[in-house]
């Protein structure tokens with residue numbers, strides 16, 4: 001199934017719902033959501049995919065946010081995707097409360113329209129843990145496939161046992177992923193690694209603990225059946241680990257044809273994103289079977305050493321080196337949560353950010369569809 005990851009907007013008060021790394025500190029006001037109030041923008045954005053949808057080509061749009069449940073017209077977008085046989089998946093921190101419009105939409109809508117909901121339990125969620133689990137349970141009762149994502153921050157490893165137990169009681173998969181910063185995952189101690197390994201459920205988690213795969217010999221579907229899109233400027237990148245060159249734009253309905261024999265688009269990067277493997281986009285390392293099991297309920301931890309051996313036996317090399325200018329570069333490894341005061345101060349400092357030069361980079365169709 002072709003898949004596109006869609007970055008919608010910043011919700012930079014703390015951690016990103018996808019990987020939980022500390023964000024850039026650009027605390028932006030909610031006027032950045034305004035363009036999504038116009039359904040013509042959603043129509044324009046989706047027409048790129050509708051033109052490329054047929055019986056053999058159904059798209060999965062992975063909505064990353066910031067927090068996608070804050071997006072106005074999210075229900076409209078999902079319904080429209082579903083009407084032509086495409087689906088959405090959502091990466092959410094569920095830090096939006098039970099009165100949130102998009103959450104209420106999910107509790108009342110056809111679960112077939114949503115392939116899965118990745119509920120990422122951030123450090124802030126400790127303060128509303130019962131509500132977080134209640135919301136996951138309600139989504140699951142409606143028929144949604146919910147996975148509990150846990151970013152294994154070194155200061156949070158003690159929480160894994162209890163959270164895993166709660167997930168098991170609800171028949172939801174507890175899925176831990178490496179914390180990513182300028183130092184991590186390479187800085188994990190042997191004991192940290194041993195503990196995290198007890199909860200392994202798929203190949204992707206192992207790849208991330210080893211800082212990704214070396215890309216020199218990889219073949220993949222990036223740029224064709226895997227895309228990464230910034231909804232604000234419309235730029236299309238081949239995958240979530242390659243940003244050295246845009247290969248198209250959704251608003252101008254353009255996508256470069258992939259060159260025959262094209263390997264990784266960026267020889268300096270690492271193949272790191274779990275989606276690359278879970279959606280079966282990297283040749284030889286298909287993690288979709290494990291991932292499908294996770295979508296359908298609790299999965300008992302697997303033998304980490306056996307899965308690792310399996311990856312190594314296929315001649316993949318782990319990247320295993322420091323990788324700068326990537327996810328989590330701004331993280332402070334000793335901090336889990338920004339204080340309200342820090343958020344306020346950053347907002348004051350950056351309150352005109354969205355209305356200044358930053359906005360000039362947006363596509364005209366995004367601002368006036």
Ligand code: SF4
Pocket residue numbers: 215218219220221222238239240241242263264265266269270271272276281282
């Ligand atoms: S990093 Fe992206 S382009 Fe490179 S091999 Fe992995 S999926 Fe393909």
